[in-house]
Amino acid sequence: MITEQIITLRKQLKSKLDPMRFEHSVSVSFTCTALAMRYGYDIQKAELAGLMHDCAKRFTDSELIQKCQKHGVALTEAEIKAPAVIHAKYGAYLAENKYGIQDPEIISAIACHTTGKPDMTTLDKILYIADYIEPRRDKADNLPQMRYLAFQDLDETMYEILKGTLQYLGKKGSTIDPMTMQAFSYFEEVMKQKENKK
């Protein structure tokens, strides 16, 4: 039963993550369920993806790089230059190999929850957006708008969050993983196509 699995995993995660990260994970899991209700996606799969998305967040950047090398998780040069994104890829590995999650949709959503990617599935988008809008978040200026838009249109929300993230990372002078730029171009095109159909 997936509900029992979720309750067991929640206990395991609580002992691994710091309290605020655990709180964030639970908050993302329920935000995922709300979006799953809105968009007719499997509620428990969405909850599980949200709960586990940051399961690798307790490691430092160098630990993550070492662990990926040890377990044969391929990293791009860009990921090594911007290691803040690696917890997503290694989290997907841990979810599958340590926590026994076999569903490829859940593994995919965890793997792309930080950078996004082109051609995201419904669950990929639900998790990416839930991570941004969950109720404990308070930093981004556009949160009220994104919280509203998330329940109107997933693609438009992806487009707006990715645009804002690229601006934010650019202003900070951070090294940007090109996957986010590719994701932005993809959703820009999706928005253009939608406009043309109107």
Ligand SMILES: Nc1ncnc2c1ncn2[C@@H]1O[C@H](COP(=O)(O)OP(=O)(O)O)[C@@H](O)[C@H]1O
């Ligand atoms: N494309 C990117 N390139 C480099 N860093 C990024 C990129 N996207 C997000 N980040 C950074 O990765 C970190 C983790 O992001 P994320 O997983 O969304 O947050 P959280 O772990 O708090 O849920 C943040 O510090 C963010 O600024």
